[in-house]
Amino acid sequence: MSGKVKCAIIGSGNIGTDLMIKIMRTSKNLEMGAMVGIDPNSDGLARAARLGVPVTHEGIEGLLKMANYKDIRVVFDATSAGAHVRNNALLQRDGKKVIDLTPAAIGPFTIPVINGDANINEPNVNMVTCGGQATIPMVYAVRRAVERVVYGEIVASISSKSAGPGTRANIDEFTETTSKAIEVLGGAERGKAIIVLNPAEPPLIMRDTVFTLSQGGGRDAIEASILEMEQAVRKYVPGYRLKQKVQFEVIGDNAPVRIPGIGYATGLKTTILLEVEGAAHYLPAYAGNLDIMTSAALVTADHWAAQYLAKEAA
Template sequence: SAYVHRAAAPRYAAAGITAIDLTPAAIGPGVVPPANLRKHLDAPNVNMVTCGGQATIPIVYAVCRAVAEQGGTVPYAEIVASVASVSAGPGTRANIDEFTKTTARGVETIGGANRGKAIIILNPADPPMIMRDTIFCAIPEDADTDAIAASIRDVVAEVQTYVPGYRMLNEPQFDAPSLNSGGYAMVTTFVEVEGAGDYLPPYAGNLDIMTAAATKVGEEIAKQAAAISGGAR
């Protein structure tokens, strides 16, 4: 739980222990592997944002990256994360406010959008539905849609290297500017996250993507530490 990590973090720091935080406490910098994996490997406490953030911020990052290469910006990005209610334990339910705040902040600071918003839905369907996410990004009217779509596909492939069950449900959808979008063109991406089913049910992709991303970060921290240790000999 977020408040528990906030209480324990000073003890980790005093003991010289590197912490990989899977709660929304967000004491240290947020890390989403496709966006900023190598940027915070020296940080004593890194935050894995949220399950919704790990599933959606890579897409926001992909869009912002492509738009930036064209000299533009993404003024607004909104993500909607829908997870099976039975996969959300008491910790998740107690941290709903932190979830939305931490994810929205990650959409901005890691994804690159000027303004971000996050919504979580605990889906009570039975049988349980796997995690599904919708990502809306406002883009310039003259943005290169082919470049944006290619950037999204590249990032999806990168996430799949550590979360094989991560996939787009269809190609990114582009819409012309309208009053509903505040006068901006929009790109909408739909993804789903199916868990590996090793220890948790396949519908609990929201849990798998957090642990898989944390493992990826831990491996990179260990590689860097080993390289430094080897070079010092």
């Protein structure tokens, strides 16, 4: 017995491979039990095999046939929103804990610094999206300092090189899931999300812009809440930081903005500029989008595994 919970990763692309390396290097309560892909020539499967991790290129069916499948308690799904629906059904049948890194949103939205362990015992938890993990904490930071966030909009810009086939296949789901999570977790009455795949060479670091329109609450309180949130996220994503000072603009009655579904509104516009530098566990440091997603998933799963091990020991 290693004293750790065995886990599997479905999806041997950029996200899955980065997560595997994080688990092997930094996890307190998890150990790799399997790496699952569909391309026998994928770099992720090759790396896993070299590191001594059991592998299969036969997808979920291959995982179900693996000799140690019965010992695996946690499964991370880093495939696509469409594939996750079927994967989850099979895994739930077998009583596995599922951490969803796709935008499928079958389980409740989970962002460590917002709702932390609130959904820890749900059979499936959804990690929203990389852009959501980076920006929604800031929408929430504004919301807790004001009476009302009428609107929240985020723009996530990531290097094209950090976006693998799964990410590209999920663009529509990214915008829909992130927009919804801005409302559900961020507390905005209306949310909108935009993602930009930047083809610049050399690749640029992940950059995120957050806009909110709020009512009630002062600038000092909003800025203090934002700075506190920055430090909270940095505890598990050290490369997360404000790019520059928070910006404010008063939207008055002379020039109200029209918000779909709400109408014309006034208030205080807050602009938050972020950048996320990755830990370079797999792709270089420009891939902060991988780092924040996999770090959030690992923190969530590690907390669940700690509880599981404590119960087993009792």
